Amino acid sequence: DTEVTQTPKHLVMGMTNKKSLKCEQHMGHRAMYWYKQKAKKPPELMFVYSYEKLSINESVPSRFSPECPNSSLLNLHLHALQPEDSALYLCASSQARGRQGGETQYFGPGTRLLVL
């Protein structure tokens, strides 16, 4: 399996709802990422997990809560979101070679989130 999968494909939620986005990969990658992509904009990094530990948080509001339960799964828990949080949320994975860098990231198809 050489793909990153994301569920659900689409999500509509109210500002008081709690929902979760799920990402899965079976490529043996030990680095996983969450990005937010607004229409006609580049992806913006939110979080990086390396060996199931949160290693980068790009000052994301606490209404977004990431979780990495094992090396294949990455979740993003959503609570009390705002309409401006509506976007495409992308998950990616890569080999985790730390300071060597230059690793290819493999992206999922994304979850399109609409907050009403």
Place this chain on the structure above:
Amino acid sequence: AQRVTQPEKLLSVFKGAPVELKCNYSYSGSPELFWYVQYSRQRLQLLLRHISRESIKGFTADLNKGETSFHLKKPFAQEEDSAMYYCALSLIQGGSEKLVFGKGTKLTVNP
């Protein structure tokens, strides 16, 4: 500050014409650079990375440290090359790697 600049938001060429998508970067260390492509209704995927120095789908990109550039080139554009192209710079932070993307260039290849 580390950043990636893609000066052209839109680029339109005719089929068979050469195409060059510009990318400039600002980084004090030794850069690791990538080109990612997003075709319509498809996921973001790697096109090229400078460390592998390979040609994918006829595209090449050469790192020019003097000009801090990593322009993407193809001698003869095809209609299926129409897509959104992002140049990205890899940074190490907190022992992990992150990508900083340029704003992207939308390439349209006309028949």
